Amino acid sequence: MVKILLKEVKEFKKESILTPLCMIFEVIFETFIPLCSGAIVDNGVKQANMPYVWKMGAVMLALALGGLISGCLGGIFGAKAATGFARNLRKKMYDNIQTFSFSNIDKFSTAGLVTRLTTDVTNIQNAYQMILRMAFRAPISLIVAMIMAYSISPKIANVYLIAVIFLATIVIILMISAMKYFRQVFKKYDDLNESVQENTNAIRVVKAYVREDYEVSKFKKASENIYKMFVKAESKVVINMPVMMFTIYGCIISISYVGAHMISAGALTTGKLMTLLQYCMNILFSLMMLSMIFVMVSMSMASAERIAEVIKEEPDITNPENPVMTVANGDIEFKDVDFSYAVDGKGEAVLKDINLHIRSGETIGIIGPTGSAKSSLVNLISRLYDVTAGELLVGGKNVKEYDLQVLRDQVAVVLQKNVLFSGTILDNLRWGNKDATLEECQAACKIACADEFIQGFENGYDTYIEQGGSNVSGGQKQRLCIARALLKKPKILILDDSTSAVDTATDAKIRKGFLEEIPDTTKIIIAQRISSIQAADRIIVMEEGRINGIGSHDELIKTNEIYKDVYESQNGGSGDFDEVGDPVKSQNTEGGDR
Numbered sequence: 001m002v003k004i005l006l007k008e009v010k011e012f013k014k015e016s017i018l019t020p021l022c023m024i025f026e027v028i029f030e031t032f033i034p035l036c037s038g039a040i041v042d043n044g045v046k047q048a049n050m051p052y053v054w055k056m057g058a059v060m061l062a063l064a065l066g067g068l069i070s071g072c073l074g075g076i077f078g079a080k081a082a083t084g085f086a087r088n089l090r091k092k093m094y095d096n097i098q099t100f101s102f103s104n105i106d107k108f109s110t111a112g113l114v115t116r117l118t119t120d121v122t123n124i125q126n127a128y129q130m131i132l133r134m135a136f137r138a139p140i141s142l143i144v145a146m147i148m149a150y151s152i153s154p155k156i157a158n159v160y161l162i163a164v165i166f167l168a169t170i171v172i173i174l175m176i177s178a179m180k181y182f183r184q185v186f187k188k189y190d191d192l193n194e195s196v197q198e199n200t201n202a203i204r205v206v207k208a209y210v211r212e213d214y215e216v217s218k219f220k221k222a223s224e225n226i227y228k229m230f231v232k233a234e235s236k237v238v239i240n241m242p243v244m245m246f247t248i249y250g251c252i253i254s255i256s257y258v259g260a261h262m263i264s265a266g267a268l269t270t271g272k273l274m275t276l277l278q279y280c281m282n283i284l285f286s287l288m289m290l291s292m293i294f295v296m297v298s299m300s301m302a303s304a305e306r307i308a309e310v311i312k313e314e315p316d317i318t319n320p321e322n323p324v325m326t327v328a329n330g331d332i333e334f335k336d337v338d339f340s341y342a343v344d345g346k347g348e349a350v351l352k353d354i355n356l357h358i359r360s361g362e363t364i365g366i367i368g369p370t371g372s373a374k375s376s377l378v379n380l381i382s383r384l385y386d387v388t389a390g391e392l393l394v395g396g397k398n399v400k401e402y403d404l405q406v407l408r409d410q411v412a413v414v415l416q417k418n419v420l421f422s423g424t425i426l427d428n429l430r431w432g433n434k435d436a437t438l439e440e441c442q443a444a445c446k447i448a449c450a451d452e453f454i455q456g457f458e459n460g461y462d463t464y465i466e467q468g469g470s471n472v473s474g475g476q477k478q479r480l481c482i483a484r485a486l487l488k489k490p491k492i493l494i495l496d497d498s499t500s501a502v503d504t505a506t507d508a509k510i511r512k513g514f515l516e517e518i519p520d521t522t523k524i525i526i527a528q529r530i531s532s533i534q535a536a537d538r539i540i541v542m543e544e545g546r547i548n549g550i551g552s553h554d555e556l557i558k559t560n561e562i563y564k565d566v567y568e569s570q571n572g573g574s575g576d577f578d579e580v581g582d583p584v585k586s587q588n589t590e591g592g593d594r
């Protein structure tokens with residue numbers, strides 16, 4: 001794990017070496033300062049030798065300046081290395097996340113990825129900076145001060161030694177008990193981010209369902225959990241400081257006591273006692289730093305693991321060795337396909353025994369209640385997920401043989417939860433084909449019945465779409481998404497409930513456009529309204545992950561119970577596949593403008 005992370009800091013090798021080096025210089029300068037101040041007292045003040053005081057004062061000033069400069073330089077190099085490290089980590093993670101398949105993302109959750117990219121990286125950055133600046137400085141300063149103290153007075157140095165051992169023991173005990181909580185904190189951050197993200201993404205739905213209170217309490221719980229964890233961890237860490245102070249004052253008193261006796265016996269000078277007291281401070285300060293490093297490192301270990309997980313994660317859908325670069329036609333064949341969302345294939349099967357042959361150019365309607373795995377079925381075709389068992393052929397070849405980009409360009413999916421990005425309408429359309437001309441964009445929009453409302457906008461195709469498409473209606477957004485998919489000129493076009501927010505007349509117009517303009521494209525239309533798929537060559541009725549029936553509208557009316565019921569209920573007026581008020585369904589349709 002450490003190796004994976006260290007790779008990202010290579011670029012800052014120079015800074016990573018210079019920082020501790022500068023800090024070591026700082027220690028050297030600092031070590032001589034107490035000697036000078038002692039000498040000033042003994043040789044200058046006591047003997048009223050003003051020129052000596054001036055001279056040593058100047059030396060001290062120079063030393064302090066040297067310490068300051070090396071300290072500053074160390075700080076600058078350290079900051080550069082640590083922030084650069086953080087930048088590289090973020091980039092590396094981000095690049096890898098781009099290769100993730102849907103199931104990789106399911107595994108981490110979007111919120112989890114956000115925490116890892118932000119909080120966890122910041123932790124590593126802080127810890128790294130601390131390590132660079134203090135990991136060498138603190139122990140060296142401690143040892144040097146110790147040696148100097150022993151060379152001046154072994155008797156007093158022994159007092160330090162006892163204090164150091166006492167403190168070190170306490171600090172280690174405290175830190176180990178705090179560590180356990182720090183490790184848990186980050187898991188809780190995921191929950192918090194999830195709550196924030198979900199709420200802000202779906203704020204309109206939250207408001208529409210008057211669920212603010214529920215969301216607020218969910219958020220409160222998540223932040224309460226973090227609060228509790230931190231209080232527990234910090235309550236261990238805060239003991240650190242009083243113990244430290246207690247030891248420092250204890251040391252000063254004992255040194256003063258022992259020192260006073262030694263001075264009156266003539267074994268020590270006042271100046272030397274002063275020097276010793278300053279070393280005492282240096283030693284204890286170093287110890288404090290060491291304990292802080294210990295905390296930061298243990299805190300960031302959890303973060304490091306979480307970051308390494310993302311960097312290490314291999315996308316489970318990758319390009320084959322010698323990919324097929326052309327899709328022959330829009331022929332689709334499912335052979336004994338089973339599918340489950342769990343990566344290891346152990347989870348409950350969502351799709352079972354799917355055998356299906358769709359001929360190139362056919363129009364297929366899919367209907368079935370929410371949760372009957374309609375979306376799961378079509379997502380397999382463009383390899384958003386891989387089948388768990390069986391085989392899926394497109395254009396006569398297994399989807400796994402194709403270059404992913406080629407396959408996804410030829411199999412255009414308008415996802416059920418589709419999004420627009422901030423940018424103009426043209427920018428958004430060109431996601432489908434970045435070289436598309438304005439005429440091509442207009443042609444696609446005409447088929448998708450988007451042209452009519454775009455012309456109505458003041459800026460036409462240059463109208464700016466806000467983030468998430470919040471300034472266009474659900475139906476308009478759906479039509480733009482269809483146009484965007486059409487621009488790929490795909491051999492297979494899949495619409496996953498993509499006209500749910502479009503009125504019936506426009507819906508019919510779009511279907512007519514498909515028939516006239518893209519007759520050779522295989523069209524798969526998932527819909528809730530029978531009217532949307534009634535004219536399809538064949539209709540698939542899905543139920544609980546299985547194909548319940550397949551045939552034309554006229555055939556199904558006669559042979560398929562479910563289809564007949566739905567048809568009758570919709571013609572009877574309810575017009576909806578699911579029971580009225582099913583929240584999932586309602587969200588998908590009216591939430592089109594989320």
Ligand SMILES: Nc1ncnc2c1ncn2[C@@H]1O[C@H](COP(=O)(O)OP(=O)(O)O)[C@@H](O)[C@H]1O
Binds near residue numbers: 106372
């Ligand atoms: N990303 C996912 N991870 C795990 N389970 C999922 C995921 N997406 C859908 N499911 C489950 O798969 C089943 C079928 O869902 P889906 O294909 O979306 O149905 P439909 O599109 O017919 O409403 C449901 O039980 C749903 O809970």
Ligand SMILES: [Mg+2]
Binds near residue numbers: 374375376416496
């Ligand atoms: Mg669906």
